[in-house]
Amino acid sequence: MQCRLVVNGFLSSSKFSEIYAWLKAAFEKRGHDMTVCTNIELAFEKTAVTEPILFWDKDVTLAKGLEAMGLRLFNSSRAIEYCDNKALTYIALKDKVPMPTTIPAPMTYRNIGYTHTEFVKKAGDLLGYPFVIKECFGSFGQQVYLAKEPSQAMSIVKNTREPLVFQKFIAESQGKDIRINVVGGKAQAAMLRRNEKDFRANITIGGKMEKYTPSAEEINIAEYVCDILGLDFGGVDLLIGSSGPLVCEVNSNAHFKNIYDCTNINIADKIAEHIEKCMDI
Ligand SMILES: Nc1ncnc2c1ncn2[C@@H]1O[C@H](COP(=O)(O)OP(=O)(O)O)[C@@H](O)[C@H]1O
Ligand SMILES: [Mg+2]
Structure with a gap:
Protein backbone atom coordinates (compact mmCIF):
# COMPACT_ATOMS: atom_id res chain seq x y z
CA MET A 1 0.00 0.00 0.00
CA TYR A 82 -12.85 17.88 18.70
CA CYS A 83 -9.81 16.52 20.55
CA ASP A 84 -7.58 19.49 19.92
CA ASN A 85 -10.08 21.86 21.51
CA LYS A 86 -10.76 20.93 25.14
CA ALA A 87 -14.07 22.85 25.13
CA LEU A 88 -15.35 20.90 22.10
CA THR A 89 -14.17 17.62 23.66
CA TYR A 90 -16.23 18.42 26.74
CA ILE A 91 -19.32 19.31 24.72
CA ALA A 92 -19.08 16.07 22.70
CA LEU A 93 -18.65 13.87 25.80
CA LYS A 94 -20.82 15.62 28.39
CA ASP A 95 -23.57 13.35 29.81
CA LYS A 96 -22.14 10.37 27.89
CA VAL A 97 -19.13 9.63 30.10
CA PRO A 98 -18.17 10.95 33.55
CA MET A 99 -16.15 14.17 33.34
CA PRO A 100 -15.30 16.90 35.84
CA THR A 101 -17.74 19.82 35.59
CA THR A 102 -16.32 22.08 32.89
CA ILE A 103 -17.26 25.59 31.83
CA PRO A 104 -16.04 26.83 28.44
CA ALA A 105 -15.04 30.48 28.92
CA PRO A 106 -16.66 33.17 26.76
CA MET A 107 -14.69 33.78 23.59
CA THR A 108 -12.67 36.94 23.18
CA TYR A 109 -10.65 38.27 20.25
CA ARG A 110 -6.88 37.88 20.19
CA ASN A 111 -6.34 41.60 19.61
CA ILE A 112 -8.58 42.46 22.57
CA GLY A 113 -7.97 39.80 25.25
CA TYR A 114 -10.05 39.30 28.41
CA THR A 115 -10.79 42.93 29.19
CA HIS A 116 -13.67 41.96 31.54
CA THR A 117 -12.99 39.28 34.11
CA GLU A 118 -16.07 39.26 36.39
CA PHE A 119 -17.07 35.93 34.82
CA VAL A 120 -13.97 34.35 36.34
CA LYS A 121 -15.44 34.93 39.78
CA LYS A 122 -18.65 33.18 38.65
CA ALA A 123 -16.56 30.17 37.60
CA GLY A 124 -14.94 30.14 41.05
CA ASP A 125 -18.35 30.34 42.76
CA LEU A 126 -19.60 27.38 40.71
CA LEU A 127 -16.50 25.19 40.85
CA GLY A 128 -15.03 26.16 44.24
CA TYR A 129 -11.31 26.75 44.89
CA PRO A 130 -8.91 25.61 43.77
CA PHE A 131 -10.17 25.09 40.23
CA VAL A 132 -8.38 24.26 36.99
CA ILE A 133 -7.98 26.67 34.09
CA LYS A 134 -6.91 25.18 30.77
CA GLU A 135 -6.12 26.76 27.47
CA CYS A 136 -8.35 24.94 24.99
CA PHE A 137 -5.42 24.15 22.67
CA GLY A 138 -2.68 23.12 25.12
CA SER A 139 -0.49 20.00 25.32
CA PHE A 140 2.00 18.31 27.66
CA GLY A 141 0.39 19.98 30.69
CA GLN A 142 2.06 23.24 29.74
CA GLN A 143 -1.11 25.31 29.40
CA VAL A 144 -2.97 23.91 32.43
CA TYR A 145 -3.11 26.03 35.60
CA LEU A 146 -4.46 25.64 39.13
CA ALA A 147 -6.18 28.75 40.47
CA LYS A 148 -6.02 28.60 44.26
CA GLU A 149 -7.89 31.82 44.97
CA PRO A 150 -9.91 34.48 43.11
CA SER A 151 -7.01 36.87 42.53
CA GLN A 152 -4.89 34.10 41.02
CA ALA A 153 -7.74 33.00 38.75
CA MET A 154 -8.19 36.60 37.56
CA SER A 155 -4.51 37.04 36.87
CA ILE A 156 -4.26 33.76 34.89
CA VAL A 157 -7.15 34.90 32.68
CA LYS A 158 -5.90 38.49 32.33
CA ASN A 159 -2.50 37.23 31.21
CA THR A 160 -3.73 35.18 28.27
CA ARG A 161 -5.69 35.76 25.09
CA GLU A 162 -6.28 32.09 24.41
CA PRO A 163 -9.65 30.26 24.47
CA LEU A 164 -10.10 28.69 27.92
CA VAL A 165 -12.08 26.17 29.92
CA PHE A 166 -12.62 26.23 33.67
CA GLN A 167 -12.80 22.82 35.30
CA LYS A 168 -13.51 21.37 38.72
CA PHE A 169 -10.29 20.26 40.40
CA ILE A 170 -10.38 16.54 41.22
CA ALA A 171 -8.34 16.66 44.41
CA GLU A 172 -8.19 12.84 44.86
CA SER A 173 -6.38 12.64 41.51
CA GLN A 174 -3.85 15.37 42.32
CA GLY A 175 -0.62 14.63 40.38
CA LYS A 176 -2.03 11.34 39.10
CA ASP A 177 -3.75 10.20 35.94
CA ILE A 178 -4.19 7.16 33.71
CA ARG A 179 -3.30 7.25 30.02
CA ILE A 180 -4.98 4.65 27.83
CA ASN A 181 -4.01 4.38 24.17
CA VAL A 182 -6.83 3.11 21.98
CA VAL A 183 -6.45 1.99 18.36
CA GLY A 184 -9.24 0.65 16.15
CA GLY A 185 -11.76 0.81 19.00
CA LYS A 186 -9.66 -1.30 21.40
CA ALA A 187 -7.57 -0.24 24.37
CA GLN A 188 -4.02 -1.30 23.53
CA ALA A 189 -1.80 -0.04 26.35
CA ALA A 190 -2.09 1.89 29.58
CA MET A 191 0.12 3.60 32.12
CA LEU A 192 -0.32 5.40 35.38
CA ARG A 193 1.47 8.74 35.65
CA ARG A 194 2.35 10.22 38.97
CA ASN A 195 3.96 13.50 39.95
CA GLU A 196 4.65 14.14 43.63
CA LYS A 197 5.62 17.77 43.02
CA ASP A 198 2.94 19.09 40.67
CA PHE A 199 -0.82 18.56 40.22
CA ARG A 200 -0.16 17.74 36.56
CA ALA A 201 0.91 14.17 35.86
CA ASN A 202 2.40 14.77 32.38
CA ILE A 203 5.83 13.16 31.88
CA THR A 204 7.09 16.34 30.16
CA ILE A 205 6.77 18.22 33.44
CA GLY A 206 8.27 15.57 35.67
CA GLY A 207 5.57 12.87 36.04
CA LYS A 208 6.86 9.31 36.47
CA MET A 209 5.14 6.51 34.63
CA GLU A 210 4.34 3.00 35.74
CA LYS A 211 2.73 0.00 34.11
CA TYR A 212 -0.96 -0.14 34.78
CA THR A 213 -3.70 -2.67 34.17
CA PRO A 214 -6.88 -0.67 33.61
CA SER A 215 -10.17 -1.85 35.10
CA ALA A 216 -13.02 -2.96 32.82
CA GLU A 217 -14.75 0.36 33.58
CA GLU A 218 -11.68 2.39 32.56
CA ILE A 219 -11.29 0.39 29.35
CA ASN A 220 -14.97 0.81 28.49
CA ILE A 221 -14.83 4.55 29.04
CA ALA A 222 -11.65 4.98 26.97
CA GLU A 223 -13.03 2.92 24.08
CA TYR A 224 -16.43 4.64 24.21
CA VAL A 225 -14.81 8.09 24.18
CA CYS A 226 -12.85 7.19 21.03
CA ASP A 227 -16.02 5.86 19.46
CA ILE A 228 -17.98 9.05 20.22
CA LEU A 229 -15.20 11.25 18.89
CA GLY A 230 -14.65 9.06 15.82
CA LEU A 231 -10.98 8.47 16.60
CA ASP A 232 -9.13 5.75 14.68
CA PHE A 233 -6.47 6.07 17.36
CA GLY A 234 -6.09 8.26 20.40
CA GLY A 235 -4.82 8.68 23.92
CA VAL A 236 -7.43 9.09 26.65
CA ASP A 237 -6.43 10.69 29.95
CA LEU A 238 -8.51 9.61 32.94
CA LEU A 239 -8.54 11.18 36.39
CA ILE A 240 -9.02 8.93 39.38
CA GLY A 241 -12.13 10.25 41.12
CA SER A 242 -13.43 9.05 44.50
CA SER A 243 -16.43 7.45 42.82
CA GLY A 244 -14.73 6.22 39.66
CA PRO A 245 -12.78 7.35 36.61
CA LEU A 246 -13.41 10.74 35.01
CA VAL A 247 -12.35 11.73 31.50
CA CYS A 248 -9.74 14.49 31.74
CA GLU A 249 -9.01 15.02 28.03
CA VAL A 250 -8.44 13.16 24.79
CA ASN A 251 -5.48 13.35 22.42
CA SER A 252 -5.80 12.64 18.72
CA ASN A 253 -2.03 12.64 18.18
CA ALA A 254 -0.96 10.98 21.41
CA HIS A 255 2.79 10.51 21.57
CA PHE A 256 3.59 6.85 22.11
CA LYS A 257 7.27 6.64 23.01
CA ASN A 258 6.61 6.86 26.75
CA ILE A 259 3.95 4.19 26.66
CA TYR A 260 6.34 1.98 24.69
CA ASP A 261 9.08 2.50 27.28
CA CYS A 262 6.55 1.62 29.97
CA THR A 263 4.77 -1.35 28.37
CA ASN A 264 6.85 -2.48 25.37
CA ILE A 265 3.71 -2.08 23.24
CA ASN A 266 4.37 -0.26 19.97
CA ILE A 267 1.32 1.84 19.12
CA ALA A 268 2.78 2.63 15.67
CA ASP A 269 2.42 -1.08 14.79
CA LYS A 270 -1.20 -1.05 15.98
CA ILE A 271 -1.92 2.04 13.87
CA ALA A 272 -0.40 0.39 10.78
CA GLU A 273 -2.50 -2.74 11.39
CA HIS A 274 -5.65 -0.67 11.82
CA ILE A 275 -5.11 1.30 8.60
CA GLU A 276 -4.47 -1.95 6.71
CA LYS A 277 -7.75 -3.30 8.02
CA CYS A 278 -9.69 -0.17 7.09
CA MET A 279 -8.20 -0.06 3.59
CA ASP A 280 -8.89 -3.80 3.21
CA ILE A 281 -5.26 -4.82 2.62
N1 LIG B 1 -9.75 18.70 36.58
C1 LIG B 1 -8.58 18.25 36.99
N2 LIG B 1 -8.37 17.84 38.29
C2 LIG B 1 -7.16 17.37 38.69
N3 LIG B 1 -6.08 17.28 37.89
C3 LIG B 1 -6.22 17.65 36.60
C4 LIG B 1 -7.47 18.16 36.08
N4 LIG B 1 -7.31 18.45 34.78
C5 LIG B 1 -6.03 18.18 34.49
N5 LIG B 1 -5.36 17.69 35.57
C6 LIG B 1 -3.95 17.27 35.59
O1 LIG B 1 -3.25 18.06 34.65
C7 LIG B 1 -2.71 17.24 33.61
C8 LIG B 1 -2.77 17.98 32.27
O2 LIG B 1 -4.12 18.25 31.92
P1 LIG B 1 -4.73 17.83 30.51
O3 LIG B 1 -6.14 18.27 30.48
O4 LIG B 1 -4.47 16.38 30.27
O5 LIG B 1 -3.90 18.75 29.51
P2 LIG B 1 -2.72 18.45 28.46
O6 LIG B 1 -3.39 18.43 27.12
O7 LIG B 1 -1.80 19.61 28.59
O8 LIG B 1 -2.10 17.10 28.83
C9 LIG B 1 -3.53 15.96 33.65
O9 LIG B 1 -2.79 14.89 33.14
C10 LIG B 1 -3.83 15.81 35.14
O10 LIG B 1 -2.74 15.23 35.83
MG1 LIG C 1 -3.17 15.27 28.92
Whole structure:
Protein backbone atom coordinates (compact mmCIF):
# COMPACT_ATOMS: atom_id res chain seq x y z
CA MET A 1 0.00 0.00 0.00
CA GLN A 2 1.04 3.53 -0.75
CA CYS A 3 0.49 5.77 2.29
CA ARG A 4 1.20 9.37 3.16
CA LEU A 5 2.28 10.67 6.55
CA VAL A 6 1.37 14.33 7.03
CA VAL A 7 3.21 16.18 9.79
CA ASN A 8 3.42 19.79 10.91
CA GLY A 9 6.23 21.70 9.20
CA PHE A 10 6.60 24.15 12.07
CA LEU A 11 7.39 21.55 14.75
CA SER A 12 11.07 20.77 14.66
CA SER A 13 11.98 19.08 17.95
CA SER A 14 13.29 15.51 18.03
CA LYS A 15 10.31 14.58 20.21
CA PHE A 16 8.20 14.85 17.06
CA SER A 17 10.64 13.55 14.43
CA GLU A 18 11.13 10.41 16.52
CA ILE A 19 7.38 9.67 16.36
CA TYR A 20 7.36 10.18 12.58
CA ALA A 21 10.30 7.77 12.19
CA TRP A 22 8.50 5.13 14.26
CA LEU A 23 5.34 5.45 12.19
CA LYS A 24 7.30 5.21 8.94
CA ALA A 25 9.22 2.17 10.23
CA ALA A 26 5.98 0.45 11.31
CA PHE A 27 4.53 0.81 7.80
CA GLU A 28 7.72 -0.10 5.97
CA LYS A 29 8.19 -3.19 8.14
CA ARG A 30 4.82 -4.37 6.83
CA GLY A 31 5.84 -3.80 3.21
CA HIS A 32 4.10 -0.46 2.66
CA ASP A 33 5.55 2.61 1.09
CA MET A 34 5.19 5.69 3.24
CA THR A 35 6.03 9.19 2.04
CA VAL A 36 6.34 11.92 4.65
CA CYS A 37 5.30 15.48 3.86
CA THR A 38 4.44 18.60 5.80
CA ASN A 39 1.31 20.71 5.96
CA ILE A 40 3.40 23.55 4.47
CA GLU A 41 4.10 21.50 1.34
CA LEU A 42 0.50 20.29 1.08
CA ALA A 43 -0.92 23.79 1.42
CA PHE A 44 0.39 24.32 -2.11
CA GLU A 45 0.18 20.88 -3.72
CA LYS A 46 -2.80 19.05 -2.30
CA THR A 47 -3.77 17.51 -5.63
CA ALA A 48 -0.52 15.52 -5.72
CA VAL A 49 -1.95 13.21 -3.01
CA THR A 50 -4.20 10.29 -3.87
CA GLU A 51 -3.27 7.73 -1.21
CA PRO A 52 -4.67 7.23 2.33
CA ILE A 53 -3.25 9.72 4.77
CA LEU A 54 -1.96 9.18 8.26
CA PHE A 55 -2.61 12.74 9.37
CA TRP A 56 -0.26 13.31 12.33
CA ASP A 57 -0.99 16.99 12.54
CA LYS A 58 -3.61 19.36 13.91
CA ASP A 59 -3.97 21.47 10.77
CA VAL A 60 -7.74 20.96 10.69
CA THR A 61 -8.23 23.30 7.73
CA LEU A 62 -5.81 21.27 5.61
CA ALA A 63 -7.43 18.04 6.83
CA LYS A 64 -10.87 19.27 5.79
CA GLY A 65 -9.49 20.34 2.39
CA LEU A 66 -8.04 16.86 1.82
CA GLU A 67 -11.28 15.18 2.88
CA ALA A 68 -13.20 17.42 0.51
CA MET A 69 -11.07 15.87 -2.27
CA GLY A 70 -12.38 12.45 -1.22
CA LEU A 71 -9.27 11.31 0.64
CA ARG A 72 -9.49 9.09 3.74
CA LEU A 73 -7.66 10.57 6.72
CA PHE A 74 -6.55 8.73 9.86
CA ASN A 75 -7.65 10.51 12.10
CA SER A 76 -10.48 12.42 10.49
CA SER A 77 -10.57 16.21 10.57
CA ARG A 78 -13.58 16.13 12.89
CA ALA A 79 -11.91 13.81 15.40
CA ILE A 80 -8.78 15.99 15.41
CA GLU A 81 -10.83 19.18 15.73
CA TYR A 82 -12.85 17.88 18.70
CA CYS A 83 -9.81 16.52 20.55
CA ASP A 84 -7.58 19.49 19.92
CA ASN A 85 -10.08 21.86 21.51
CA LYS A 86 -10.76 20.93 25.14
CA ALA A 87 -14.07 22.85 25.13
CA LEU A 88 -15.35 20.90 22.10
CA THR A 89 -14.17 17.62 23.66
CA TYR A 90 -16.23 18.42 26.74
CA ILE A 91 -19.32 19.31 24.72
CA ALA A 92 -19.08 16.07 22.70
CA LEU A 93 -18.65 13.87 25.80
CA LYS A 94 -20.82 15.62 28.39
CA ASP A 95 -23.57 13.35 29.81
CA LYS A 96 -22.14 10.37 27.89
CA VAL A 97 -19.13 9.63 30.10
CA PRO A 98 -18.17 10.95 33.55
CA MET A 99 -16.15 14.17 33.34
CA PRO A 100 -15.30 16.90 35.84
CA THR A 101 -17.74 19.82 35.59
CA THR A 102 -16.32 22.08 32.89
CA ILE A 103 -17.26 25.59 31.83
CA PRO A 104 -16.04 26.83 28.44
CA ALA A 105 -15.04 30.48 28.92
CA PRO A 106 -16.66 33.17 26.76
CA MET A 107 -14.69 33.78 23.59
CA THR A 108 -12.67 36.94 23.18
CA TYR A 109 -10.65 38.27 20.25
CA ARG A 110 -6.88 37.88 20.19
CA ASN A 111 -6.34 41.60 19.61
CA ILE A 112 -8.58 42.46 22.57
CA GLY A 113 -7.97 39.80 25.25
CA TYR A 114 -10.05 39.30 28.41
CA THR A 115 -10.79 42.93 29.19
CA HIS A 116 -13.67 41.96 31.54
CA THR A 117 -12.99 39.28 34.11
CA GLU A 118 -16.07 39.26 36.39
CA PHE A 119 -17.07 35.93 34.82
CA VAL A 120 -13.97 34.35 36.34
CA LYS A 121 -15.44 34.93 39.78
CA LYS A 122 -18.65 33.18 38.65
CA ALA A 123 -16.56 30.17 37.60
CA GLY A 124 -14.94 30.14 41.05
CA ASP A 125 -18.35 30.34 42.76
CA LEU A 126 -19.60 27.38 40.71
CA LEU A 127 -16.50 25.19 40.85
CA GLY A 128 -15.03 26.16 44.24
CA TYR A 129 -11.31 26.75 44.89
CA PRO A 130 -8.91 25.61 43.77
CA PHE A 131 -10.17 25.09 40.23
CA VAL A 132 -8.38 24.26 36.99
CA ILE A 133 -7.98 26.67 34.09
CA LYS A 134 -6.91 25.18 30.77
CA GLU A 135 -6.12 26.76 27.47
CA CYS A 136 -8.35 24.94 24.99
CA PHE A 137 -5.42 24.15 22.67
CA GLY A 138 -2.68 23.12 25.12
CA SER A 139 -0.49 20.00 25.32
CA PHE A 140 2.00 18.31 27.66
CA GLY A 141 0.39 19.98 30.69
CA GLN A 142 2.06 23.24 29.74
CA GLN A 143 -1.11 25.31 29.40
CA VAL A 144 -2.97 23.91 32.43
CA TYR A 145 -3.11 26.03 35.60
CA LEU A 146 -4.46 25.64 39.13
CA ALA A 147 -6.18 28.75 40.47
CA LYS A 148 -6.02 28.60 44.26
CA GLU A 149 -7.89 31.82 44.97
CA PRO A 150 -9.91 34.48 43.11
CA SER A 151 -7.01 36.87 42.53
CA GLN A 152 -4.89 34.10 41.02
CA ALA A 153 -7.74 33.00 38.75
CA MET A 154 -8.19 36.60 37.56
CA SER A 155 -4.51 37.04 36.87
CA ILE A 156 -4.26 33.76 34.89
CA VAL A 157 -7.15 34.90 32.68
CA LYS A 158 -5.90 38.49 32.33
CA ASN A 159 -2.50 37.23 31.21
CA THR A 160 -3.73 35.18 28.27
CA ARG A 161 -5.69 35.76 25.09
CA GLU A 162 -6.28 32.09 24.41
CA PRO A 163 -9.65 30.26 24.47
CA LEU A 164 -10.10 28.69 27.92
CA VAL A 165 -12.08 26.17 29.92
CA PHE A 166 -12.62 26.23 33.67
CA GLN A 167 -12.80 22.82 35.30
CA LYS A 168 -13.51 21.37 38.72
CA PHE A 169 -10.29 20.26 40.40
CA ILE A 170 -10.38 16.54 41.22
CA ALA A 171 -8.34 16.66 44.41
CA GLU A 172 -8.19 12.84 44.86
CA SER A 173 -6.38 12.64 41.51
CA GLN A 174 -3.85 15.37 42.32
CA GLY A 175 -0.62 14.63 40.38
CA LYS A 176 -2.03 11.34 39.10
CA ASP A 177 -3.75 10.20 35.94
CA ILE A 178 -4.19 7.16 33.71
CA ARG A 179 -3.30 7.25 30.02
CA ILE A 180 -4.98 4.65 27.83
CA ASN A 181 -4.01 4.38 24.17
CA VAL A 182 -6.83 3.11 21.98
CA VAL A 183 -6.45 1.99 18.36
CA GLY A 184 -9.24 0.65 16.15
CA GLY A 185 -11.76 0.81 19.00
CA LYS A 186 -9.66 -1.30 21.40
CA ALA A 187 -7.57 -0.24 24.37
CA GLN A 188 -4.02 -1.30 23.53
CA ALA A 189 -1.80 -0.04 26.35
CA ALA A 190 -2.09 1.89 29.58
CA MET A 191 0.12 3.60 32.12
CA LEU A 192 -0.32 5.40 35.38
CA ARG A 193 1.47 8.74 35.65
CA ARG A 194 2.35 10.22 38.97
CA ASN A 195 3.96 13.50 39.95
CA GLU A 196 4.65 14.14 43.63
CA LYS A 197 5.62 17.77 43.02
CA ASP A 198 2.94 19.09 40.67
CA PHE A 199 -0.82 18.56 40.22
CA ARG A 200 -0.16 17.74 36.56
CA ALA A 201 0.91 14.17 35.86
CA ASN A 202 2.40 14.77 32.38
CA ILE A 203 5.83 13.16 31.88
CA THR A 204 7.09 16.34 30.16
CA ILE A 205 6.77 18.22 33.44
CA GLY A 206 8.27 15.57 35.67
CA GLY A 207 5.57 12.87 36.04
CA LYS A 208 6.86 9.31 36.47
CA MET A 209 5.14 6.51 34.63
CA GLU A 210 4.34 3.00 35.74
CA LYS A 211 2.73 0.00 34.11
CA TYR A 212 -0.96 -0.14 34.78
CA THR A 213 -3.70 -2.67 34.17
CA PRO A 214 -6.88 -0.67 33.61
CA SER A 215 -10.17 -1.85 35.10
CA ALA A 216 -13.02 -2.96 32.82
CA GLU A 217 -14.75 0.36 33.58
CA GLU A 218 -11.68 2.39 32.56
CA ILE A 219 -11.29 0.39 29.35
CA ASN A 220 -14.97 0.81 28.49
CA ILE A 221 -14.83 4.55 29.04
CA ALA A 222 -11.65 4.98 26.97
CA GLU A 223 -13.03 2.92 24.08
CA TYR A 224 -16.43 4.64 24.21
CA VAL A 225 -14.81 8.09 24.18
CA CYS A 226 -12.85 7.19 21.03
CA ASP A 227 -16.02 5.86 19.46
CA ILE A 228 -17.98 9.05 20.22
CA LEU A 229 -15.20 11.25 18.89
CA GLY A 230 -14.65 9.06 15.82
CA LEU A 231 -10.98 8.47 16.60
CA ASP A 232 -9.13 5.75 14.68
CA PHE A 233 -6.47 6.07 17.36
CA GLY A 234 -6.09 8.26 20.40
CA GLY A 235 -4.82 8.68 23.92
CA VAL A 236 -7.43 9.09 26.65
CA ASP A 237 -6.43 10.69 29.95
CA LEU A 238 -8.51 9.61 32.94
CA LEU A 239 -8.54 11.18 36.39
CA ILE A 240 -9.02 8.93 39.38
CA GLY A 241 -12.13 10.25 41.12
CA SER A 242 -13.43 9.05 44.50
CA SER A 243 -16.43 7.45 42.82
CA GLY A 244 -14.73 6.22 39.66
CA PRO A 245 -12.78 7.35 36.61
CA LEU A 246 -13.41 10.74 35.01
CA VAL A 247 -12.35 11.73 31.50
CA CYS A 248 -9.74 14.49 31.74
CA GLU A 249 -9.01 15.02 28.03
CA VAL A 250 -8.44 13.16 24.79
CA ASN A 251 -5.48 13.35 22.42
CA SER A 252 -5.80 12.64 18.72
CA ASN A 253 -2.03 12.64 18.18
CA ALA A 254 -0.96 10.98 21.41
CA HIS A 255 2.79 10.51 21.57
CA PHE A 256 3.59 6.85 22.11
CA LYS A 257 7.27 6.64 23.01
CA ASN A 258 6.61 6.86 26.75
CA ILE A 259 3.95 4.19 26.66
CA TYR A 260 6.34 1.98 24.69
CA ASP A 261 9.08 2.50 27.28
CA CYS A 262 6.55 1.62 29.97
CA THR A 263 4.77 -1.35 28.37
CA ASN A 264 6.85 -2.48 25.37
CA ILE A 265 3.71 -2.08 23.24
CA ASN A 266 4.37 -0.26 19.97
CA ILE A 267 1.32 1.84 19.12
CA ALA A 268 2.78 2.63 15.67
CA ASP A 269 2.42 -1.08 14.79
CA LYS A 270 -1.20 -1.05 15.98
CA ILE A 271 -1.92 2.04 13.87
CA ALA A 272 -0.40 0.39 10.78
CA GLU A 273 -2.50 -2.74 11.39
CA HIS A 274 -5.65 -0.67 11.82
CA ILE A 275 -5.11 1.30 8.60
CA GLU A 276 -4.47 -1.95 6.71
CA LYS A 277 -7.75 -3.30 8.02
CA CYS A 278 -9.69 -0.17 7.09
CA MET A 279 -8.20 -0.06 3.59
CA ASP A 280 -8.89 -3.80 3.21
CA ILE A 281 -5.26 -4.82 2.62
N1 LIG B 1 -9.75 18.70 36.58
C1 LIG B 1 -8.58 18.25 36.99
N2 LIG B 1 -8.37 17.84 38.29
C2 LIG B 1 -7.16 17.37 38.69
N3 LIG B 1 -6.08 17.28 37.89
C3 LIG B 1 -6.22 17.65 36.60
C4 LIG B 1 -7.47 18.16 36.08
N4 LIG B 1 -7.31 18.45 34.78
C5 LIG B 1 -6.03 18.18 34.49
N5 LIG B 1 -5.36 17.69 35.57
C6 LIG B 1 -3.95 17.27 35.59
O1 LIG B 1 -3.25 18.06 34.65
C7 LIG B 1 -2.71 17.24 33.61
C8 LIG B 1 -2.77 17.98 32.27
O2 LIG B 1 -4.12 18.25 31.92
P1 LIG B 1 -4.73 17.83 30.51
O3 LIG B 1 -6.14 18.27 30.48
O4 LIG B 1 -4.47 16.38 30.27
O5 LIG B 1 -3.90 18.75 29.51
P2 LIG B 1 -2.72 18.45 28.46
O6 LIG B 1 -3.39 18.43 27.12
O7 LIG B 1 -1.80 19.61 28.59
O8 LIG B 1 -2.10 17.10 28.83
C9 LIG B 1 -3.53 15.96 33.65
O9 LIG B 1 -2.79 14.89 33.14
C10 LIG B 1 -3.83 15.81 35.14
O10 LIG B 1 -2.74 15.23 35.83
MG1 LIG C 1 -3.17 15.27 28.92
